[in-house]
Amino acid sequence: MSVVVQVPGGQRRGPRLPKFTLAVPSWAWYLLFFVLPLAIIVVYSFGYKPGATTASSIGLDRLSLDNYRTAVGDKVFASTFGATLRIATVGTLLCLAIGFPVAYWLATRVGARWRPLMLSLLIVPFWTSYLLRTFGWRLVLAGRGFPSQIAQNIGLLDHPFSILDTRAAVQLGVVYNYLPLMIFPLFVALDRLDPALREASKDLGAGRLRTFLQVTVPLAAPGVVAGLLLVFIPLCGEYVTPQILGGAKGFMAGSLVASQFLEAQNWALGSAMAMVLIGMILATIGVAALAALGLRAIVRTAWRVDVGDTGGPP
Amino acid sequence: MADEDLRILVSRAAIDRRGFLGVAGVGLAGLALAACGGGEGGGGGRTQVTAPTVAKAPTDLHGTLHIYTWADYQNPANVKNFQKANNNIGVKIDIYDSNEAAIAKLEAAGANAGYDIVVPTGVFIPQMVTKGLLTQLDRSKLPNFANLDPTYLNQPWDPGNKYSVVKDWGSTGYVYDSSIYKGTPTDWAGFFEAAKAKGVSGKVTVLDAPGDVTGLAFWREGIDWNTTNPADFAKAEQILKTELVPHIKAFESFAVDGLLNGEFALSQMWNGDARQVLLEDPERFKWVLGAPKTELWVDNWTILKNAKNPDAAYAFINNILDPKVSAAEVDYHGYNTAVKGSEQYLPANLKSKELIFFSADQVKNFVPGSIANQDLVTKTFNAIKAAASR
DSSP states (O other): OOOOOOOTTTTSSSSSGGGGGHHHHHHHHIIIIIHHHHHHHHHHSSBBOOTSSSSSSOOOSSOOOOHHHHHHHHHHHHHHHHHHHHHHHHHHHHHHHHHHHHHHHHHTTTTTHHHHHHHHHHHGGGGGOOHHHHHHHHHHHHHSHHHHHHHHHHHHHOOOOOTTTSSHHHHHHHHHHHHHHHHHHHHHHHSSSOHHHHHHHTTTTTTTTHHIIIIIIIHHHHHHHHHHHHHHHHHOOOOOOHHHHHGGGOOEEEEEEHHHHTTTHHHHHHHHHHHHHHHHHHHHHHHHHHHHHHHHHHHHHHHHHOOTTTTTTO | HHHHHHHHHHHHHOOOOOOOSOOOOHHHHHHHHHHHHHEEETTTOOOOOOOOOOOOOOSOSSSSEEEEEOOOOHHHHEEEHHHHHTTOOEEEEOOOHHHHHHHHHHHHTTTTTSSSSEBBBGGGGHHHTTOOOBBBOOOOGGGGGGGGGGGGGGOSSSSSSOOOOOEEEEEEEEEETTTTTOOOOOOOHHHHHHSTTTTTTTSSOOSSOOOHHHHHHHHTTTTOOOOOOOOHHHHHHHHHHHHHEEEEEEEOOOHHHHHTTOOOSEEEEEHHHHHHHHOOTTTTTEEOOOOOOOOEEEEEEETTTTOOHHHHHHHHHHTTEEEEEEHHHHHHHHOOOOBTTOGSSHHHHHHGGGGOOOOOHHTEEEEESSTTTTTHHHHHHHHHHHHTTT
């Protein structure tokens, strides 16, 4: 015998859709614009560049690992990836160093009235193509540009500065272009933090620095991780900003992949290089995550508060 | 000041006919179009010739002609006159910045992508034919084909010109700032020599085009530019790494502004761009044509296989092969159109003519490229770029 429990207001009208229905659009999107293209690249990476006498751009009738051998064995690829990794790591850390105070200030110091304005000021630059904005930096950094001339006129410099077409220009350009991607997740994480938690920490006798390090930062950690990934991953594949601002110094791993498609017409090798690049980025993130977890374990041990026997049952 | 800055921004972005900047083509195409729109009447040192009106009875052409070509590579006045003479037919021009990218797009779009005319560089024509992108030309619809100088016809990439008609051709050399470098170089060896000089080193640019950079070593050393021997490439890499890389500032396909504003002191350039520099300041800047060997590139009119408006395409190409129309083209982009009899219509005061019309002795040393060594060229080029970035 079964007991029927009447739930008040639980009556449904119309047919009941399966639970995953609402997720269908996002899964379709994900499948169509991420999984499928990636799968194509994976397949292409095992193909070969057909001779000039064939009509297609890629040969797939004979699959092999040759492209991977070429990509991994290429010294230029390895050294370029090293240089790219350095620019991406420094760029990501700079974004964090600049972005965290900004996000913290936005979330805790700016009044509710001004916050929407401040946030929209961060978004406004996205209304202009980043290509235009990056070209704009060329004017700012050029030896004949206005900052250089002003600096000379007021006697700060005795010669035009030469930042353009250097590593420093690349670094500056990538930090400029990716900074908002760091600030937004940090802001969201910090904004969600209940001020009461900081007050409680204060009430329990923690100083400002300790509150920041032991309450605010750990609670904002998901935002930090999201920001780091959002900046680091695209930065590793970036090649347009460096090329515009870095001149000969702006050669990145992404440029190598692009050159296989746009110069060598070797889609197979380009795909394999892209896969190796993805693998190397994932490996880097994995190593960084392990290091972070280790660091956290150490910090937790060091900061453990000994509450003695009082808390435990007798 | 503001104006000057704007000009720098725009022409950097607009690149040039072979604008190989290689970055996102779409964004640049937009900029290039904006540049064209804003640049009317202000075309640097261009002498403004009034383009000839086409004396022709109204035809039955209609619809829109779609042209897919390089940035700033077409005299707008000629286009306008063509439209006027043909029932005000629409002409829409889209821009690409590399042959490879254009071919990839055409192929992906199923042979026409909505375009009628495309302007590929000669060496890319065989693969376009193989891929079935091009239509075999009906010469009876191109009576002005007879105006072309036979020297530039019947090239290895299209024997008998079955698929292509010469649009214009040019070569590669370099421009140096004589206020910085006092030598008098005459060939590629002189380029390497100048690059080392004090004041020049660190302000050198080479084209952002793989074949032209490996060519620097091959042309100087007398090695076949179209070699497929890996040993030759190893040698070229060695030469470029030791003698050039330490002095390079940028890989730059449009060095005009950089030279004029003093950022660069020595730049490898295509002749049409080099001419723009010399028109601005012929005292300060000197042009040297590459020697003992240098490049011959030829850009070509082709009609796509599935063109929607082939009649308009034929009419447009035929019109541009008219000596008078052709002269207006030369005056606009500064490249030799290979149309016989066009020289007489050029303005008498056309400056730096020697950068458009080369002597037979010079042309003898021009080598057409090939894409058979694409992979080796790209590999070497990337190695050079990686070395230069360190």
